Amino acid sequence: MPKGHGLQLTAAAAAELGRQAAVAGTPGMMHLDLVDGQCERWVIRIRPGRLAGDPVARADGITLFAPGDQGERLAALELDYRGDLSGGGFLIRSQQPLRICACGASFSPAPEPLADGVPATK
Template structure:
């Protein structure tokens, strides 16, 4: 089940919290949504449960699922979580050959 997706300790803790709150302890789903301007950007979406996906990462009690059609896009992603007094959110480091979005939640594959 190794798809080379890395989950930080802070992201693991927040995924566990959200999965428990959502009624699916230990199970979360990640997928990539296209931007609404059709510029090629992909942004992460996290939801509780497996959502019919396949397991792509397992760490410290959390299993992360993803759509089988997006497995190649998940290669090399690094999922992190940042929080401070004003709030928090998930951030990703894009895979090799991709440009990171300004907000840290998306990427665009670079053309050759």
């Protein structure tokens, strides 16, 4: 995993991943993969342990693993965590445009605009 080319973790995401790994009995190791979403292309699934795959992010004592074929899709993303009194959840951010479902759980790359500024549809 070349430095700066993998999935980026915020301090809040690393802290929550570390907490979840410790509770699950797999300190320092979590697994993330993209599964088919309902309203957009992908949903991020996070589970404890290494399972299978390659390291895609490291921060604050946590290593996040993902299937090898998903590394390229994850490379331009940042994983954040937000929590409040009613709960919390992981958020995806990107420097490139994303479409996020109203449910907040699914995302897709935004369609590339055509030359006249109208988004392409598929």
